């Protein structure tokens with residue numbers, strides 16, 4: 357068996373954006389760090405297997421339904437549609453959105469062969485039918501895939517009378533929601549425009 361340092365470097369270097377050099381630096385940093393910190397880190401990683409998808413909004417959660425879906429202070433009549441669970445973290449950091457979420461787990465992409473059936477669109481439709489929301493906000497990245505997905509959803513939901521809005525174009529075209537800074541994302545949220 358490889359020595360623990362090599363094994364850790366090998367694992368870390370498989371993470372997105374981490375090359376072997378960074379992995380080596382991180383591994384040696386961890387080796388020198390406080391054992392309590394290391395134990396906390398490894399137990400947080402181990403506990404990831406307790407995480408599953410919320411049966412209401414499809415975000416990742418360790419309890420079902422998730423904390424947002426069961427919250428009494430959230431506005432359950434406003435649903436914000438996002439591409440991935442990490443987008444919820446970006447929006448929650450703004451501390452201004454009070455509604456609930458729905459995670460699609462991807463965006464439509466004819467090039468990559470990602471069709472509506474591959475996303476959690478049917479679950480969204482079912483939920484809208486049951487919950488009759490007052491507003492749906494499409495917080496999808498202003499990329500080709502984000503635009504295609506928004507257009508598809510607007511068409512799918514056109515039979516309903518509630519407003520559908522999309523984040524304002526303050527976000528750089530082609531950029532990913534998760535890289536937007538707080539101020540830009542906050543402004544885009546405030547100035548969302550009605551698309552359906």
Ligand SMILES: [Zn+2]
Nearest residue numbers: 410413422425
């Ligand atoms: Zn949920």
